[in-house]
Amino acid sequence: MRLKLPSLAEALALGLPLLAASGMAVFLIGGLPRGEETRQTRARDDLRAMRSVLLAGSTLPDAQTGLAALVGEGRLAHLPQDPWGRPYQYRNPAPGRPYDLFSLGADGVESADDISVWNLYGQR
Secondary structure: OOOOOOOHHHHHHHHHHHHHHHOHHHHHHHOOOOHHHHHHHHHHHHHHHHHHHHHHOOOOOOOOOOOHHHHHOOOOOOOOEOOOOOEOEEEOOEOOEOOEEEEOOOOOOOOOOOEEOOEOOOOO
């Protein structure tokens, strides 16, 4: 008995939903995020998580104790570093905001490429 192999269209119609469910479709269709894009994505994710921890408490840490206060209170296991290997920046108070939480980005200096919790997808 001879088996009939599916056509390319049939294989795609059956296979893509399975690939999408497993996450492989992203790799096959668009490729994986690379380099700088991956670091920026991780920084945004870290900032969102730290914002949640900050706002879950009754008060915000002051500028002197900073994010280390969250570790001391057991709210964070450790102080994460940004994807470029530097500490995240925290200010309380911040100009025009109750606090500021950001990564200095790829260049390591406060500039337009920073990723701020107040503007995760744009320039500061």
